[in-house]
Amino acid sequence: MPSTFGSFIVYQDARGYHIAQNPPKHLGESPVERTHYAGPRVIMPETVADFESWLAARKKEGFTFKSGK
DSSP states (O other): OOOEEEEEEEEEETTEEEEESSOOGGGTTOOOOEEEEEESSOOOOEEESOHHHHHHHHHHHTOEEEEOO
């Protein structure tokens, strides 16, 4: 049963997809959509090559996701 709740943003650059807690300063005022989650642990910042694969793996772990504002 999910016991951890939080949110993250995803942005892409030449290195891949970045999962982060807050947008970096170099994004400026670009609107970034926040994703809310519930799951078995805290989602830590990381960079991945394929966001869809990362998302599928988290869902298999028991995470649920909802678009935020």
